[in-house]
Amino acid sequence: xxxxxxxxxxxxxxxxxxxxxxxxxxxxxxxxxxxxxxxxxxxxxxxxxxxxxxxxxxxxxxxxxxxxxxxxxxxxxxxxxxxxxxxxxxxxxxxxxxxxxxxxxxxxxxxxxxxxxxxxxxxxxxxxxxxxxxxxxxxxxxxxxxxxxxxxxxxxxxxxxxxxxxxxxxxxxxxxxxxxxxxxxxxxxxxxxxxxxxxxxxxxxxxxxxxxxxxxxxxxxxxxxxxxxxxxxxxxxxxxxxxxxxxxxxxxxxxxxxxxxxxxxxxxxxxxxxxxxxxxxxxxxxxxxxxxxxxxxxxxxxxxxxxxxxxxxxxxxxxxxxxxxxxxxxxxxxxxx
Numbered sequence: 031x032x033x034x035x036x037x038x039x040x041x042x043x044x045x046x047x048x049x050x051x052x053x054x055x056x057x058x059x060x061x062x063x064x065x066x067x068x069x070x071x072x073x074x075x076x077x078x079x080x081x082x083x084x085x086x087x088x089x090x091x092x093x094x095x096x097x098x099x100x101x102x103x104x105x106x107x108x109x110x111x112x113x114x115x116x117x118x119x120x121x122x123x124x125x126x127x128x129x130x131x132x133x134x135x136x137x138x139x140x141x142x143x144x145x146x147x148x149x150x151x152x153x154x155x156x157x158x159x160x161x162x163x164x165x166x167x168x169x170x171x172x173x174x175x176x177x178x179x180x181x182x183x184x185x186x187x188x189x190x191x192x193x194x195x196x197x198x199x200x201x202x203x204x205x206x207x208x209x210x211x212x213x214x215x216x217x218x219x220x221x222x223x224x225x226x227x228x229x230x231x232x233x234x235x236x237x238x239x240x241x242x243x244x245x246x247x248x249x250x251x252x253x254x255x256x257x258x259x260x261x262x263x264x265x266x267x268x269x270x271x272x273x274x275x276x277x278x279x280x281x282x283x284x285x286x287x288x289x290x291x292x293x294x295x296x297x298x299x300x301x302x303x304x305x306x307x308x309x310x311x312x313x314x315x316x317x318x319x320x321x322x323x324x325x326x327x328x329x330x331x332x333x334x335x336x337x338x339x340x341x342x343x344x345x346x347x348x349x350x351x352x353x354x355x356x357x358x359x360x361x362x363x364x365x366x367x
Contacts, residue, residue, distance in 0.1 A: 034085050035092075045074035046081055046089045095123070148177035156182065160189035165208060168194055172235040179236065180244045187244065188251035195233040195259055234266035268347060268357060270296060270339035274303045276346075280355035281311040284346050290316075294323045295338035298330055 035043070048056045048071065060068055081089075116124040151170070155163045155178065163182070167175040167190065175194075179187055237245055252260040273281065285293070285308065297305055297320065309317045349355045 032085055032088060034081070035088050038089075041070065041074045042078065043089050043092065045071060045078045046086060047093045049075060049078065050086055050090055148174050149181075152178045152181045160186055161193050162208065164190050164193035164197060165204070167236075168197060168232060172232065175236045176240045179248075180240055184247050184251065187248050188255060191233055191237070191248050191263075192252060192256060192259060194236070195230050195263055197229060230262055230266055234263050237263060237267055264347065265340065265343070268343055270343055271301065271304055272357075273346075274307050276307075276355070276357065278311050280349075280357075281307060283355050284342070284349050285312060285316075287345050287349065288342050290320065290323075292338040292341050294320055294327060295330060295335050296342055297324060298327060298335050299332075 038046070048059060051059070060071075063071070112124060151166075151174070155166060158166075163178075163186070167178060170178075179190055182190065237248070240248070249260055249264070252263070293308070297308065300308075309320075312320070346355065346357070350357050
């Protein structure tokens with residue numbers, strides 16, 4: 031993939047495809063689009079710069095592969111599509127294509143909800159079963175889902191969070207039934223096939239947008255219901271790389287409680303931003319010692335590095351729970367210096 035196409039957004043690539051097809055075919059495509067889609071596509075076409083023949087061919091080939099993937103899923107489902115695509119394009123390309131399509135399928139279902147105010151969504155969902163609420167919220171943005179969850183009763187909050195976290199995929203027939211039930215109040219959008227929804231990573235993102243009081247209540251209930259799940263969600267809510275978002279005073283505080291050997295291991299694969307953040311908040315003596323240890327540390331297992339990074343994250347989470355440091359989450363916290 032060239033540097034040009036690698037940096038292009040899906041919208042820009044769609045514009046390139048339409049331009050390459052020519053005026054007649056483009057006009058027929060426009061006839062099957064909503065006014066909003068036409069407006070967005072026209073905007074992208076208008077600002078599309080010059081593309082070389084090689085870049086255009088690359089984009090068209092990607093478009094062809096995506097069309098083949100969607101057709102294979104529609105005809106025989108995800109597993110059939112996986113087999114066909116692996117034979118046609120190889121395992122790695124097939125995996126990438128299926129990931130793109132499942133994201134696309136997810137965006138199609140309940141797309142009308144993304145323009146709905148959280149308060150209106152809560153009004154519709156508040157009397158539904160937790161499992162139903164979980165499915166619907168899995169198709170919304172994390173911040174929107176967080177706003178709805180915080181308005182639910184405490185016992186329902188816990189049940190919804192647990193259901194989203196343990197969710198893997200939902201059949202198109204189930205999604206269709208839910209959409210029809212909501213059709214009286216919202217415009218219904220039909221789903222094409224199974225799409226990956228929910229999961230640990232998604233609910234961790236939701237929890238990162240929930241206020242701390244609701245977070246505490248949910249985790250207390252979740253610890254009682256499923257302590258392992260609660261711990262797994264906690265691990266995903268703040269990762270080692272998020273250290274770069276912390277204020278210097280908080281970084282200096284947690285470094286004091288970290289094992290020096292863990293810092294050495296953790297920095298072995300750390301990016302430049304994380305490394306600079308940590309070194310700039312250490313004493314010069316400590317920084318020099320860790321740099322020396324880094325130089326002589328060799329043949330370290332990735333597993334050991336990841337475990338060291340997780341122990342540092344655990345220190346950060348513990349200090350935050352004690353109110354000794356601050357982790358800014360999802361733009362929800364205001365800090366007074």
